[in-house]
Amino acid sequence: MPVNFMPTPQELFRFAPEMLLTLVATIIMVLEPLSGADGKRKFAVISFLSLAAAIALSVAAAGDPGAAFSSMIVVDGFSTFFRILVMVAGVLTILISTNYLRMEEHESGEYYALVLFSIVGQCIMVSANELIMLFIGLECSSIASYVLAGFLRDDKRNNESALKYFLLGSFATAFLLYGVAWIYGTTGYTNLSEIRRVLLDPNSNQNMVVISAATALMFVGFAFKVSAAPFQMWAPDVYQGAPAPVTAFMSVGPKAAAFAMFLRVLMTAFEPVKDRWEPLLWTSALATMVIGNFAALRQTNIKRLLAYSSIAHAGYIMVALTAHSDIGTAAAMFYLASYTFMNIGAFAVVTYIARKGERHVEIQDLAGLSQRRPVVAAMLTIFLLSLTGIPLTAGFFGKFYIFKAALDANMVWLAVLGMLNSAVAAYYYLRLIVVMYMQAPSDEMEELPAPSVGIQAAMFAAAAATVFLGVFPSVVLDYAGKSASFIR
Secondary structure (H helix, E strand, O other), rough: OOOOOOOOOHHHOOOHHHHHHHHHHHHHHHHHOOOOHHHHHHHHHHHHHHHHHHHHHHHHHHHHOOOEEOOOEEEOOEEEEEHHHHHHHHHHHHHHHHHHHHHHOOHHHHHHHHHHHHHHOOOOOOOOEHHHHHHHHHHHHHHHHHHHHHOOOOHHHHHHHHHHHHHHHHHHHHHHHHHHHHHHHHHOOHHHHHHHHHHHHHOOOOOHHHHHHHHHHHHHHHHHHHOOOOOOOOOHHHHOOOOOOHHHHHHHHHHHHHHHHHHHHHHHHOOHHHHHHHHHHHHHHHHHHHHHHHHHHHOOOOOOHHHHHHHHHHHHHHHHHHEEEEHHHHHHHHHHHHHHHHHHHHHHHHHHHHHHHHHOEEHHHHHHHHHHHHHHHHHHHHHHHHHHOOOHHHHHHHHHHHHHHHHOOOHHHHHHHOOOOHHHHHHHHHHHHHHHHHHOOOHHHOOOOOOHHHHHHHHHHHHHHHHHHHHOHHHHHHHHHHHHHHHH
16 A cells, blocks of 8 residues: 655644644653742642643544544544543543642652643544554553553552552553464455455455464453453452543543454454454453452552453443444443543542542441542442433443443453343442441541542542433434444
């Protein structure tokens, strides 16, 4: 395929959101050492406004869909959906980060620049139509996330979290890149559409043993990024040790982008060999749900509990991937949107409860929260009920559509096991509600200050979105259904 080194204005416009965020993040990095304490606080506002502008540009670019830069990226309904989703996750992360950084005395423009750089990488991941471009986006997101996990460098928990994330993440990425190399070696292409064309060609005489090995190698990289079994072991330690707002961000933004990457590769390049993917997918989906839910039952730390919860939810989304259909893709998209709001909302409450030094992140620290901060307790209850899958919440319809996709694909046994796992999850989510409403408040809860404006805005926005998607799911699901067909 000929390469055009002179991008057209149309191509630049399609890539405008990423260029804007990269420019703003670079400017913040340059200005950060020149700014005083008051100046550093303005970086949050600048980052917030840049994300809002990038969302607007993404919506505008969706009006003129198509490929750019020699088909290395593609702007379609699918990429636009995830572009906006990861940017919204970034906006909510900034809202819950401002007071946290001030409280920990680590206000810095570097933090917001890293969040923006990570979002740029995630946007490249969701719009990549080329394996090398996909790898570049993945590394851009991952490297920024490694630094964010250890941002409070004086905190040993942060140091441990960042080191584990970096070492294991680099190891998994090596597997992914090795799989990409094998695919290129056997097909001669890294473009997803061209790989699909070669694999569909009966005269291509491809070595299916090499293709299967490359598939397995790439699966290792994908499974690590979405914290799917058997490569989920990093998530509990990293989530527990990282700063609470960073944990909130890592649990939704990079995960949504990784699943988008997973979906696009599966539904385009490797669609002709879907039979070789399917055993890996359903085995991983089942193991991920079981490991996540049953390990969460034993947790006493809220962040660690939500980490295992995140693993379990990755298993539910893997069920949709296993269905390998437009319905399954749309269900995964809707679930990721729902999960973004309910999980980042839950972590917003955890960030507020934890206070300075994150001293209060045990389940018992929630005791009597309904008496001391009834509104906060109500918000957390909404998020927990949605994570459980109670009707009239986004989580209910998310699980409903995923299990429906499995049933439509004649995977009745997988849908039944998924629903049984959801019943197990209800125990540890409802246990938090019992502690908040049915146990007496501790003495430390008396000192709980009012939540900051940013925390309140994030909680109310996430709760409103969670309820809205539970009452009017078709608003997002219809768009997801139309977008799912674009990636075939």
